[in-house]
Amino acid sequence: MIKHKSKLYTAGIAGIALTLSGCASPGKPPTAELQSAENSLQQAVAADAREFEPILLNDAQNKVADAKKMIDQEKYTQAERLLEQAEVDAQLAAARADTAKAKQAVEEINRNIESMRKQINQSQ
Amino acid sequence: MKKRNITLGVAVGLSVMISGCASTPPENAMVTEARASYAKIKNDPDVARSGNRQLRNARDELQRAEYLLEEGKDTVRIEHAAYLANRHAEIANEQGQRARLQKQIDSAEERRRVLMLEQRSSEAQRAQMEAEQARREAEMLRKQMEELQAERTDRGMVLTLGDVLFDLNKADLKASGEQTIARLTQFMKEYEERRVRVEGYTDSTGDESYNQQLSERRAQAVRDELVAQGIDRRRVEVRGFGEQYPVASNDTDLGRQQNRRVEIVISDKDGNIETRGN
Numbered sequence: 021m022i023k024h025k026s027k028l029y030t031a032g033i034a035g036i037a038l039t040l041s042g043c044a045s046p047g048k049p050p051t052a053e054l055q056s057a058e059n060s061l062q063q064a065v066a067a068d069a070r071e072f073e074p075i076l077l078n079d080a081q082n083k084v085a086d087a088k089k090m091i092d093q094e095k096y097t098q099a100e101r102l103l104e105q106a107e108v109d110a111q112l113a114a115a116r117a118d119t120a121k122a123k124q125a126v127e128e129i130n131r132n133i134e135s136m137r138k139q140i141n142q143s144q
Numbered sequence: 145m146k147k148r149n150i151t152l153g154v155a156v157g158l159s160v161m162i163s164g165c166a167s168t169p170p171e172n173a174m175v176t177e178a179r180a181s182y183a184k185i186k187n188d189p190d191v192a193r194s195g196n197r198q199l200r201n202a203r204d205e206l207q208r209a210e211y212l213l214e215e216g217k218d219t220v221r222i223e224h225a226a227y228l229a230n231r232h233a234e235i236a237n238e239q240g241q242r243a244r245l246q247k248q249i250d251s252a253e254e255r256r257r258v259l260m261l262e263q264r265s266s267e268a269q270r271a272q273m274e275a276e277q278a279r280r281e282a283e284m285l286r287k288q289m290e291e292l293q294a295e296r297t298d299r300g301m302v303l304t305l306g307d308v309l310f311d312l313n314k315a316d317l318k319a320s321g322e323q324t325i326a327r328l329t330q331f332m333k334e335y336e337e338r339r340v341r342v343e344g345y346t347d348s349t350g351d352e353s354y355n356q357q358l359s360e361r362r363a364q365a366v367r368d369e370l371v372a373q374g375i376d377r378r379r380v381e382v383r384g385f386g387e388q389y390p391v392a393s394n395d396t397d398l399g400r401q402q403n404r405r406v407e408i409v410i411s412d413k414d415g416n417i418e419t420r421g422n
């Protein structure tokens with residue numbers, strides 16, 4: 021049922037997209053998508069993605085920059101796709117940075133435990 | 145005849161299968177990849193716990209990509225949906241991994257907490273060992289005092305030197321007395337924080353003021369000997385008590401002999417000596 025509904029939903033979107041592309045009108049600029057992608061970029065930078073995932077972060081930033089140019093050229097559909105990709109790229113960069121930091125934290129605490137253990141053994 | 149029928153049947157079957165194959169939508173590499181990414185994590189409990197939203201997004205985008213592919217839509221649109229599906233799956237995977245690492249961090253922190261408690265208790269053990277050491281030292285001191293035949297009294301440790309130190313009515317140390325003092329000197333050199341008070345006592349024979357003076361001179365003679373053997377004069381107090389504080393009856397020879405004595409009162413380790421109540 022849910023599957024059916026979501027199929028209907030995607031079909032609807034596809035229909036709209038078809039209508040849009042069919043029209044000469046370029047549709048509306050993807051303002052919300054731009055905002056959303058830029059937010060995700062900021063969050064990725066805040067999660068230290070520049071240190072841990074610089075390439076993926078750059079990709080996302082380039083996509084946003086390209087999307088802005090396309091918006092200027094009124095290529096809204098292409099811009100929207102790029103922005104959607106930039107957003108998930110940025111989110112992935114942030115998630116990978118978080119994972120890398122968690123790994124470092126695990127290593128650090130394990131080193132810490134090891135040195136405590138040595139200290140205890142020495143004092144006994 | 146029968147054999148031919150079978151062959152025919154197989155041929156029909158095969159052609160149905162082939163035509164069935166022909167009707168399946170064409171594959172797209174990115175959709176295949178997204179499908180695999182999603183399949184890899186959809187049953188991961190850590191992803192389900194902490195990456196559920198991204199997992200749902202992955203599923204929705206994958207369904208969109210499959211639908212577009214089935215309908216033979218524009219490849220750009222198909223691959224865009226597949227791209228998003230793949231990314232969402234990757235993000236969900238990272239979040240699941242992150243959750244696993246967090247579990248490791250939590251359990252490591254618990255281990256560290258336990259270790260810290262252990263460390264604290266081993267510090268307590270060390271303190272206990274130090275206390276034990278102090279107790280042993282005190283015990284050694286007690287033994288050495290015992291060798292000097294000192295007694296524990298309410299004034300502290302008291303070493304009683306009988307009348308062997310002096311001849312009757314004399315205040316000069318006898319040679320045997322010097323040896324006794326040498327043992328005391330040795331003790332005082334070992335325990336430099338200790339001080340002593342030399343107290344002279346007499347029996348009740350004779351004039352009281354004479355006895356008082358005699359007891360003082362004898363105490364001083366002991367101090368002079370200690371100083372002569374290298375003990376700092378400031379560590380030795382002297383006091384004469386004359387006939388006071390007899391330890392036995394003055395009516396018998398034996399009792400009088402016990403009353404003629406020098407007592408060495410040894411200070412605590414801060415150098416304090418209890419004074420005799422007058």
